[in-house]
Amino acid sequence: MNPEIPNRKGARKVDDIPDEVLELLNKGEIETANLTEWLAIDQVALITETFPSIGLEEMVQPLQEKLARQKKPSTMNSVKLVGEEVYEVSAKTNQTEVIFQNLLQHPSDTVRCYAPYLITLNNAYSIEEKLKRIKPLVADKHFGVREVVWIAARPFVDQELAKSIQVLSGWTSSGDENVRRFTSEATRPRGVWCKHIESLKENHKQGLPILEPLKSDPAKYVQDSVGNWLNDASKSRPAFVAQLCDRWKAESPTQATQKIIKRARRTIDKK
Structure with a gap:
């Protein structure tokens, strides 16, 4: 392997990804360096190369066929399809x-x-157990894994929102910014690439046990997520967000809080 590959920045366009890099990615031997590479992965090639070595050889052909039949193929849809199929097969075989x-x-x-x-x-796991078991993935060093894990968890967080918020509020004091960011990202009222959480769109106060501890978080990664959470909320309850931002501004006159407030109010301030 070219010694420069592990430390590459990643190409800006799919066509610019070096052949050697793309081959290693599709063999599952290296991680993607950026979103361009992540979107360029050939899921069929990847499972063909990697599944035999992790006890899933019999799934390769059925998955190849199901991936080919997708009506709206995309990286996120393909990941979801493969993940769901692997669960179904593994559950049947214990x-x-x-x-x-x-x-x-x-x-x-x-x-x-x-x-x-x-x-x-x-379904054998409670929501508390599910969140505990996925926590290593929440803290994964790779951005792609972190995005997929909150999307995979979100429907179940929605189903048991009160219990989920109780667990996640305890994660807001984690020393890992990825874990802290997950608490707000997984509970955003609207979010992206996902179904809205209707309960939080109407009653945003439910999210305060997560938001309050993060109002002056030092990490930009977390600040952006909290700001986006509140911007989501402002689209249905602008008065709630405006009042909360005013209170935070008085209670926490820090640069971090100011950044969150600015992001949180961007929809309100356009009106």
Whole structure:
């Protein structure tokens, strides 16, 4: 392997990805360096190369066929499809835990993206257990895994919102900014690439146990998420967001809080 590959910045366009890099990505031997590479992964090639070594060889052909039949193929849809299928098969063979660990420890970030579905879809786990089991993925060093895990968890967070907020509010004091960011991102009232949480669109106060501890978070990654949460809320309850921002401005006169407030009010301030 070219010694420069592990430390590459990643191409801006798919066509500019070097052939050697794309080959290694599709073999599951290296992680993607940016969103362009993440979107360029050939899911069929990836599962063909990696699944035999993690006990899923029999799934390769059926998955190849199902991926080819997708009506709206995309990286996110393909990841979801593969994750769901792997859960169904592993559950029938009582190999869910073994397969989960194989996925969790895989060097390919895209292969790790399949892992959260083996936990979130398992009805034997309570919401508290689901959140606990996916926490290593929440803290994953790769952005793609972190995005997929909150999307995979969100429907179940919505179903048991009160219990989820109770658990996630405890995560707001984590020393890992990725974990803190998950607490707000997974509970955004509107969010992106996902179904809205109707309960939070109407009653935003439910989210305060998560938002309050993060109002002056030092990490930009978290600040942006909290600001986006409140901007979502402002589209249905602008008065609530305006009042909260005013209170935070008085209670927490920090640069971090000011950045969150500015992002939170961007829809309000356009009117």
